[in-house]
Amino acid sequence: xxxxxxxxxxxxxxxxxxxxxxxxxxxxxxxxxxxxxxxxxxxxxxxxxxxxxxxxxxxxxxxxxxxxxxxxxxxxxxxxxxxxxxxxxxxxxxxxxxxxxxxxxxxxxxxxxxxxxxxxxxxxxxxxxxxxxxxxxxxxxxxxxxxxxxxxxxxxxxxxxxxxxxxxxxxxxxxxxxxxxxxxxxxxxxxxxxxxxxxxxxxxxxxxxxxxxxxxxxxxxxxxxxxxxxxxxxxxxxxxxxxxxxxxxxxxxxxxxxxxxxxxxxxxxxxxxxxxxxxxxxxxxxxxxxxxxxxxxxxxxxxxxxxxxxxxxxxxxxxxxxxxxxxxxxxxxxxxxxxxxxxxxxxxxxxxxxxxxxxxxxxxxxxxxxxxxxxxxxxxxxxxxxx
Amino acid sequence: xxxxxxxxxxxxxxxxxxxxxxxxxxxxxxxxxxxxxxxxxxxxxxxxxxxxxxxxxxxxxxxxxxxxxxxxxxxxxxxxxxxxxxxxxxxxxxxxxxxxxxxxxxxxxxxxxxxxxxxxxxxxxxxxxxxxxxxxxxxxxxxxxxxxxxxxxxxxxxxxxxxxxxxxxxxxxxxxxxxxxxxxxxxxxxxxxxxxxxxxxxxxxxxxxxxxxxxxxxxxxxxxxxxxxxxxxxxxxxxxxxxxxxxxxxxxxxxxxxxxxxxxxxxxxxxxxxxxxxxxxxxxxxxxxxxxxx
Amino acid sequence: xxxxxxxxxxxxxxxxxxxxxxxxxxxxxxxxxxxxxxxxxxxxxxxxxxxxxxxxxxxxxxxxxxxxxxxxxxxxxxxxxxxxxxxxxxxxxxxxxxxxxxxxxxxxxxxxxxxxxxxxxxxxxxxxxxxxxxxxxxxxxxxxxxxxxxxxxxxxxxxxxxxxxxxxxxxxxxxxxxxxxxxxxxxxxxxxxxxxxxxxxxxxxxxxxxxxx
Numbered sequence: 001x002x003x004x005x006x007x008x009x010x011x012x013x014x015x016x017x018x019x020x021x022x023x024x025x026x027x028x029x030x031x032x033x034x035x036x037x038x039x040x041x042x043x044x045x046x047x048x049x050x051x052x053x054x055x056x057x058x059x060x061x062x063x064x065x066x067x068x069x070x071x072x073x074x075x076x077x078x079x080x081x082x083x084x085x086x087x088x089x090x091x092x093x094x095x096x097x098x099x100x101x102x103x104x105x106x107x108x109x110x111x112x113x114x115x116x117x118x119x120x121x122x123x124x125x126x127x128x129x130x131x132x133x134x135x136x137x138x139x140x141x142x143x144x145x146x147x148x149x150x151x152x153x154x155x156x157x158x159x160x161x162x163x164x165x166x167x168x169x170x171x172x173x174x175x176x177x178x179x180x181x182x183x184x185x186x187x188x189x190x191x192x193x194x195x196x197x198x199x200x201x202x203x204x205x206x207x208x209x210x211x212x213x214x215x216x217x218x219x220x221x222x223x224x225x226x227x228x229x230x231x232x233x234x235x236x237x238x239x240x241x242x243x244x245x246x247x248x249x250x251x252x253x254x255x256x257x258x259x260x261x262x263x264x265x266x267x268x269x270x271x272x273x274x275x276x277x278x279x280x281x282x283x284x285x286x287x288x289x290x291x292x293x294x295x296x297x298x299x300x301x302x303x304x305x306x307x308x309x310x311x312x313x314x315x316x317x318x319x320x321x322x323x324x325x326x327x328x329x330x331x332x333x334x335x336x337x338x339x340x341x342x343x344x345x346x347x348x349x350x351x352x353x354x355x356x357x358x359x360x361x362x363x364x365x366x367x368x369x370x371x372x373x374x375x376x377x378x379x380x381x382x383x384x385x386x387x
Numbered sequence: 388x389x390x391x392x393x394x395x396x397x398x399x400x401x402x403x404x405x406x407x408x409x410x411x412x413x414x415x416x417x418x419x420x421x422x423x424x425x426x427x428x429x430x431x432x433x434x435x436x437x438x439x440x441x442x443x444x445x446x447x448x449x450x451x452x453x454x455x456x457x458x459x460x461x462x463x464x465x466x467x468x469x470x471x472x473x474x475x476x477x478x479x480x481x482x483x484x485x486x487x488x489x490x491x492x493x494x495x496x497x498x499x500x501x502x503x504x505x506x507x508x509x510x511x512x513x514x515x516x517x518x519x520x521x522x523x524x525x526x527x528x529x530x531x532x533x534x535x536x537x538x539x540x541x542x543x544x545x546x547x548x549x550x551x552x553x554x555x556x557x558x559x560x561x562x563x564x565x566x567x568x569x570x571x572x573x574x575x576x577x578x579x580x581x582x583x584x585x586x587x588x589x590x591x592x593x594x595x596x597x598x599x600x601x602x603x604x605x606x607x608x609x610x611x612x613x614x615x616x617x618x619x620x621x622x623x624x625x626x627x628x629x630x631x632x633x634x635x636x637x638x639x640x641x642x643x644x645x646x647x648x649x650x651x652x653x654x655x656x657x658x659x660x661x662x663x664x665x666x667x668x669x670x671x672x673x674x675x676x677x678x679x680x681x
Numbered sequence: 682x683x684x685x686x687x688x689x690x691x692x693x694x695x696x697x698x699x700x701x702x703x704x705x706x707x708x709x710x711x712x713x714x715x716x717x718x719x720x721x722x723x724x725x726x727x728x729x730x731x732x733x734x735x736x737x738x739x740x741x742x743x744x745x746x747x748x749x750x751x752x753x754x755x756x757x758x759x760x761x762x763x764x765x766x767x768x769x770x771x772x773x774x775x776x777x778x779x780x781x782x783x784x785x786x787x788x789x790x791x792x793x794x795x796x797x798x799x800x801x802x803x804x805x806x807x808x809x810x811x812x813x814x815x816x817x818x819x820x821x822x823x824x825x826x827x828x829x830x831x832x833x834x835x836x837x838x839x840x841x842x843x844x845x846x847x848x849x850x851x852x853x854x855x856x857x858x859x860x861x862x863x864x865x866x867x868x869x870x871x872x873x874x875x876x877x878x879x880x881x882x883x884x885x886x887x888x889x890x891x892x893x894x
Contacts, residue, residue: 012474017826032848204473208468209468209530212464212468213490292831367457369434
């Protein structure tokens, strides 16, 4: 029974205009973002440039950070991006002197970084400065490494090449970029499908008749939710076929065996939680309020996450709904953030499940006429009194 | 499982407003009419029986099942709400199929029953018509078909004939009578003619109270000897309207034939003759008696 | 005149109020999430293009919400005042509110010693707002789906951010950040046209439906 209902819901989605607009947006975004996958080439000795990378050497990171800090300290103007938007901070005299104290703890009399300071200690001091500045500065512990963006040497480039080849089998490196891009739209698009579905009953005045049927609230809500999630995931998988094949082809060219299922794994682990939470926010708030408020809530969340994420496109995860990884390769960075990423993705999957469970509960009580608030039930009752 | 609905001391409050007051009813197989003016509490009562609204107090059993067991009750009830509608872009067949799935019917049963029911409500040629393109009468017929799709023991229809043209209305009543052959059909209406034509048992509601519960014959009996008819000139009519509750008027070129209620205490003027009450008269009399309005 | 004011008042109270609250919320939130003081012109332009554009979506799209229910719509249509007039008053009201909120916000930024040509930037912000709002209004009238009415302008915004100028040409939303005010006229005119087209289609639809029955 649930299966039939699920299929019917899927069919209904396929027949709706919203879905075609959704597909159009998804495809346009994909085409616009994904440059053609040129494959990777082995670096050759004597190249003019081997590209750039964020330094992993604590000494270098500390030096670059301090150089920057000294300059901003001098001008008494600090540039921060608390939510991804540019913000100049002009600290008060007392705050400046606090920063001066921290600087004196880190630097010796020649303005060199003290020999006996460990990277962890340094991080902690910088974090304090970030707090003084109100957050979003370049001294936030997690963002320190982005201060040291340095040219790669031949050895660096070779190491990167081998990482992509042997650790990522090429596919993984490109799949992460795919997730980075697609995550942006998938943190907002599903909410429209969910809200459309939620409002459909009200618009067609079909709720009373559906309420009175035998089907359980779990079956009704879950069939809608799972159909929505599936109908979002399917085109994402289809879109991934072309870059996946290109990666496989590139792997063959580089003499290794590619990973045919890398994209699927990344979609399941990285993108699916985003889709789940976005759709369930849509279902929950629509069922609760009978209005399109979910679009606003998710829109705002998405907006802030978008700009916060834009601050550091590689290597920070935190609790951003759409973890960014805007680069090809960097397997080591990926390995470093993996525990964070797993935590983040599990958290949002869990939240998605929690919210859809709450939706079922709301639906169940609405069906019994037991919820009393402004919205459908309220109007509902009013009309009963009039008739 | 006995085919009956029992309501015992049912109350329903919306905030401070009482929509149902101590409702006691025993409804058996056949057509049961629920009559009352707009706002009398008919829809509330029906929704309470259909599990769509919780009663504030009292017991309700539908075929032996307490309404607290929503799922079991829903599986034996068919409901046609007042403003029935479905998703506009679904076709008639798709809508039936979708609602059939929600009623827990398997594919085979749906395939058998849907065409049969569409034939019964005369929609067999509209399988591919979209719901949004249907007229009010067609929608209502679709509504009845979906409500009996899972062969419920109880069918509850809220104001089924409102907005239908006379011909459609008659057809609809006949359809309901047919359906009532082997189950309970509860029908609410504020149109007396619907009841007269179809129901044996009726209840009349006013301001949340059941003010009458019995057979049509009993209702008529109640008004026996209180209804008069007279043919008067047009000038006299205003005076009669002031003094009596007029239930019907038939205007002719120079004169008017009126039917009116006159209680025993009231003097009847000369020329007025007693007549057999019809349901409309009896209903008006009852309302008049309870509320003293005209 | 009193009648028109009354229509406007009813719209304000029953329809626009939550949306005004949202705009207020966005305005109050702004200084928390971004710098508004001591900005260079191009930094202000970023705020205008990225942030103030959203005000248009919030304030313009509610145009048709009051008559979303078809029976309500037909009831209003049956009244003496034509739907065009009622919707005309509503949209003028929305646009005036948009103008006021943008003007005040930019004034606030001026007060915070940000450097920028006030009128030019106000014009740019209005053009963006009307374009996104108009896009939503038109989509709403064509597809009769509120979610989609919000979806399309938001996605247009995302497209501009992602794909950039190469896809949308002169209708690029974020041209002010690039120091170019010239293209805003296209957005402004397109926005107004879409609003008008939206209102016309919305009311023609009723005729189509009528025939359908």
